[in-house]
Amino acid sequence: MLVREYQESDLAALRAIHATQGFDYALxxxxxxxxxxxxxxxxxxxxxxxxNRQPEAGATKILGAALLRLTAEAYLLLDPQAGTPRERWxxxxxxxxxxxxxxxxxxxxxxxxxxxxPIAKKxxxxxxxxxxxxxxxxxxxxxxxTEGK
Numbered sequence: 001m002l003v004r005e006y007q008e009s010d011l012a013a014l015r016a017i018h019a020t021q022g023f024d025y026a027l028x029x030x031x032x033x034x035x036x037x038x039x040x041x042x043x044x045x046x047x048x049x050x051x052n053r054q055p056e057a058g059a060t061k062i063l064g065a066a067l068l069r070l071t072a073e074a075y076l077l078l079d080p081q082a083g084t085p086r087e088r089w090x091x092x093x094x095x096x097x098x099x100x101x102x103x104x105x106x107x108x109x110x111x112x113x114x115x116x117x118p119i120a121k122k123x124x125x126x127x128x129x130x131x132x133x134x135x136x137x138x139x140x141x142x143x144x145x146t147e148g149k
Contacts (some may be wrong), residue, residue: 006030006038013062014040028069031080037068053119056088072103089126096130114140 011030018027030038042060076095078088103111113132115124126132 001063002044003039004042006040006067010035010040010062014065017062017064028067032069034070034109035067036070037066040065048082055090070108072108072111074099075109076113082123093130 014030015027028035040062041064042062044060054133078095079091080088082088083091100111113127124132128134
């Protein structure tokens with residue numbers, strides 16, 4: 001097996017793998033600069049020639065890929081003792097609009113928020129009014145990274 005950087009010539013193989021997996025999402029555009037990691041796993045041995053044909057130089061079978069796209073995690077810090085509930089909502093709206101513009105201008109395509117259980121139901125309804133979607137269709141996992149691994 002060989003792990004190497006993605007090359008545009010790998011795209012057809014990755015499209016085929018993606019289609020075979022049968023997941024209900026489109027293969028993302030790998031030209032998007034938000035994809036900061038694009039590595040493929042390939043056979044170390046080139047495929048055997050068929051019907052007396054020589055394999056292409058350096059040809060390998062793509063077995064898979066790992067693709068990492070930048071996204072953002074939202075944190076809201078708003079003094080719960082300042083102002084009235086209506087004022088705090090107005091402050092949240094101002095912060096929300098400014099953060100959304102800033103994230104878009106930086107090239108981000110999405111932002112994620114994980115709400116603490118004590119506020120999730122009530123606050124979740126409020127941010128849904130601002131266009132946030134609760135995504136229970138996918139199960140989130142988190143990988144904590146450490147140096148050298």
